[in-house]
Amino acid sequence: MSKVTVVGAGNVGATCANVLAFNEVADEIVMLDVKEGVSEGKAMDMMQTAQLLGFDSTVVGCTNDYAQTANSDVVVITSGIPRKPGMTREELIGVNAGIVKSVATNVLTYSPNAIIVVISNPMDTMTYLSLKSLGIPKNRIIGMGGALDSSRFKYYLSQALGCNANEVEGMVIGGHGDTTMIPLARLATYKGIPVSELLSAEELEKVVKATMVGGATLTGLLGTSAWYAPGAAGAFVVESIIKNQKKLIPSCVALEGEYGQNDICIGVPTIIGRNGVEKIVEVELNAAEKALFVASADAVRKTNDVLKEINVL
Ligand SMILES: NC(=O)c1ccc[n+]([C@@H]2O[C@H](COP(=O)([O-])OP(=O)(O)OC[C@H]3O[C@@H](n4cnc5c(N)ncnc54)[C@H](O)[C@@H]3O)[C@@H](O)[C@H]2O)c1
Numbered sequence: 001m002s003k004v005t006v007v008g009a010g011n012v013g014a015t016c017a018n019v020l021a022f023n024e025v026a027d028e029i030v031m032l033d034v035k036e037g038v039s040e041g042k043a044m045d046m047m048q049t050a051q052l053l054g055f056d057s058t059v060v061g062c063t064n065d066y067a068q069t070a071n072s073d074v075v076v077i078t079s080g081i082p083r084k085p086g087m088t089r090e091e092l093i094g095v096n097a098g099i100v101k102s103v104a105t106n107v108l109t110y111s112p113n114a115i116i117v118v119i120s121n122p123m124d125t126m127t128y129l130s131l132k133s134l135g136i137p138k139n140r141i142i143g144m145g146g147a148l149d150s151s152r153f154k155y156y157l158s159q160a161l162g163c164n165a166n167e168v169e170g171m172v173i174g175g176h177g178d179t180t181m182i183p184l185a186r187l188a189t190y191k192g193i194p195v196s197e198l199l200s201a202e203e204l205e206k207v208v209k210a211t212m213v214g215g216a217t218l219t220g221l222l223g224t225s226a227w228y229a230p231g232a233a234g235a236f237v238v239e240s241i242i243k244n245q246k247k248l249i250p251s252c253v254a255l256e257g258e259y260g261q262n263d264i265c266i267g268v269p270t271i272i273g274r275n276g277v278e279k280i281v282e283v284e285l286n287a288a289e290k291a292l293f294v295a296s297a298d299a300v301r302k303t304n305d306v307l308k309e310i311n312v313l
């Protein structure tokens with residue numbers, strides 16, 4: 001019997017729960033939100049698709065009742081506010097830090113062995129806050145950003161190449177921010193062929209830039225931030241944990257010397273399985289990529305410092 005809780009039944013949380021149910025990733029999926037009746041209503045709506053879509057997972061909704069989340073194997077945190085056009089993710093810290101800290105504490109009380117997947121923004125800092133305030137082993141705290149950013153990178157590469165996105169490989173590491181993301185263009189391939197052999201340097205640069213502001217572009221179009229790919233990316237990470245798939249997914253994890261960094265949570269390639277972070281894979285970066293990673297970590301650290309200034313850490 002596997003159980004996943006999704007906290008925050010807004011755009012991202014509900015989409016994540018829906019994908020988890022549709023793909024039968026867990027036997028039971030609990031959605032929790034502070035808005036009276038919203039989780040219950042969305043859960044009932046999803047359950048009324050079960051016969052149409054043919055899934056057997058159970059979706060349960062509750063209003064702030066953590067007892068219903070008890071003994072979850074994985075808890076996904078999406079609670080908090082999203083950005084509006086013109087904002088950065090970092091600007092959300094003042095509101096979201098308090099929400100994420102209290103939610104993380106509550107879920108751990110009822111699911112002391114859960115693996116926590118943090119989605120709320122600014123995600124790298126919310127992951128660090130969860131790690132520091134919960135004091136659980138670092139393998140059990142995973143920030144979701146790289147799965148989404150890499151999917152966007154593959155999308156933009158496929159558009160430039162005019163090919164199927166499923167036949168493109170590529171990873172984005174670094175922070176999950178408009179200026180901190182590092183799409184690893186040098187290592188991206190189409191059917192094993194380096195994309196640098198198929199696209200000009202200018203075309204590749206355009207893809208990299210579009211990937212970095214992928215979230216901002218959607219926020220401009222939608223008036224709030226995206227949810228289909230973010231929800232699916234959250235479910236993708238959860239599936240690798242629940243089914244022990246050991247997929248290589250760029251994820252925001254605590255570094256202790258890896259990539260030359262300490263006391264930070266930031267996106268790096270990780271093997272994700274039943275124990276959460278099973279392994280951090282150290283890809284050999286070239287000098288330019290190393291410099292970008294250092295700058296990205298410096299920027300993430302600056303946002304982490306705000307946690308102390310606003311007294312949540
Ligand atoms: N890491 C990523 O890749 C990524 C991708 C997309 C969105 N996000 C972030 O995810 C968060 C959610 O985005 P969204 O579009 O779903 O927003 P949303 O407003 O649609 O949903 C957020 C939900 O959280 C709920 N909530 C607020 N405080 C709560 C609490 N204390 N306990 C339980 N629920 C609470 C709200 O009632 C709301 O339903 C935002 O911070 C957004 O920036 C991150």
Ligand SMILES: O=C(O)C[C@H](O)C(=O)O
Nearest residue numbers: 083089215216225226230
């Ligand atoms: O862009 C945002 O603010 C939401 C999320 O981080 C995303 O990348 O879609």
